[in-house]
Amino acid sequence: MMKTYQIDKTDLTVTRLGYGCMNIGGSWDSAPLTDENKEKALRAVFTAYDAGVNLFDHADIYCKGKAEEVFAEVWKARPGLRDKMVIQSKCGIRFKGDPDAHSPSRYDFSAEHILRSVEDILKRLQTDYLDVLLLHRPDPLVEPEEVAQAFDTLKQDGKVRYFGLSNHTVMQTELLRQFVNQPLVVNQLEVSLIHNHLITEGVLANQTGNANALATGILDYCRLNRITVQAWSSLAGGKITNPKPDASQEIQATARLVQEMAEDKQTSPEAILLAWLLRHPAQIQPIMGTTNPQRIQACCAADSVELTREEWYSLLVSIRGADMP
Numbered sequence: 001m002m003k004t005y006q007i008d009k010t011d012l013t014v015t016r017l018g019y020g021c022m023n024i025g026g027s028w029d030s031a032p033l034t035d036e037n038k039e040k041a042l043r044a045v046f047t048a049y050d051a052g053v054n055l056f057d058h059a060d061i062y063c064k065g066k067a068e069e070v071f072a073e074v075w076k077a078r079p080g081l082r083d084k085m086v087i088q089s090k091c092g093i094r095f096k097g098d099p100d101a102h103s104p105s106r107y108d109f110s111a112e113h114i115l116r117s118v119e120d121i122l123k124r125l126q127t128d129y130l131d132v133l134l135l136h137r138p139d140p141l142v143e144p145e146e147v148a149q150a151f152d153t154l155k156q157d158g159k160v161r162y163f164g165l166s167n168h169t170v171m172q173t174e175l176l177r178q179f180v181n182q183p184l185v186v187n188q189l190e191v192s193l194i195h196n197h198l199i200t201e202g203v204l205a206n207q208t209g210n211a212n213a214l215a216t217g218i219l220d221y222c223r224l225n226r227i228t229v230q231a232w233s234s235l236a237g238g239k240i241t242n243p244k245p246d247a248s249q250e251i252q253a254t255a256r257l258v259q260e261m262a263e264d265k266q267t268s269p270e271a272i273l274l275a276w277l278l279r280h281p282a283q284i285q286p287i288m289g290t291t292n293p294q295r296i297q298a299c300c301a302a303d304s305v306e307l308t309r310e311e312w313y314s315l316l317v318s319i320r321g322a323d324m325p
């Protein structure tokens with residue numbers, strides 16, 4: 001079994017790794033789901049579930065709704081699974097052309113849009129409730145009182161149990177926390193060994209020639225306020241486990257180091273990269289996005305890998321291509 005913990009301020013017990021459903025719905029268009037799409041999606045989801053994963057991450061936009069739609073097949077194939085899974089989805093991103101041809105791509109945190117989005121999500125997933133709803137990307141036009149009102153309604157109606165954010169900065173989170181009555185329990189952010197800015201910013205702040213001279217402090221903020229950090233694109237799409245021939249020297253060298261560590265620890269390179277995130281004390285929960293069953297299993301092996309401080313820094317120094325300052 002995979003190790004678990006409770007998301008703070010909730011009664012949700014989750015596995016240390018989550019499964020991201022962004023690509024299980026086939027294509028990102030309005031073509032209907034095929035039998036092949038359904039089989040592939042079920043294989044991916046059940047591989048993750050059978051390996052112990054219990055948190056499944058969605059968004060209303062994934063495959064234009066088809067990722068959620070195909071997920072409903074899970075309950076048909078294995079009735080009784082709904083209450084054993086923690087189902088999370090997101091709203092707030094609207095595509096160009098929605099609802100009219102001239103509508104631009106945009107973010108929409110209006111109460112009306114949040115409420116309608118959740119109705120649609122529940123219909124596609126064929127479930128009565130979401131365990132967690134995240135606001136997908138910060139909307140500069142956000143009116144926090146409206147978000148508060150929408151969240152209150154969803155909570156009172158039993159349609160969403162807990163709420164959180166994704167891609168939000170410290171101040172954006174603070175603004176919402178001033179108004180929203182429910183605790184904000186998750187912030188899902190892009191973090192990986194390659195995309196390590198949120199981890200290294202505090203070290204690099206005020207270093208000469210560093211573009212990130214001002215640190216965002218979001219990981220420390222989440223630790224302080226006991227907000228669970230989830231890492232999206234936690235494998236950076238396989239850039240290290242499967243480097244392209246023209247990849248940078250740093251990536252090639254890191255790929256070799258990861259391979260050596262994996263052999264040494266009798267595990268997979270994917271597990272080393274996700275264990276690097278798990279080692280961070282912010283209790284980062286990596287969300288894996290591969291639909292390939294072998295890769296899903298390779299990722300899940302991270303749960304039993306522990307990196308020493310020396311190993312953790314060796315990986316960071318390698319991808320930086322430079323010693324720590």
Ligand SMILES: NC(=O)c1ccc[n+]([C@@H]2O[C@H](COP(=O)([O-])OP(=O)(O)OC[C@H]3O[C@@H](n4cnc5c(N)ncnc54)[C@H](OP(=O)(O)O)[C@@H]3O)[C@@H](O)[C@H]2O)c1
Nearest residue numbers: 020021022166232233234235236237238242289290291292
């Ligand atoms: N909150 C946000 O803004 C946000 C943004 C993006 C994603 N997410 C969430 O995070 C989850 C993970 O993101 P992600 O899919 O970008 O993460 P990832 O796990 O880093 O990348 C997986 C993607 O890379 C491909 N890939 C190619 N070679 C690979 C290799 N050797 N190893 C692993 N993957 C390889 C996979 O294709 P195959 O399926 O063929 O393996 C899949 O499309 C998503 O499913 C979604 O739930 C959230």
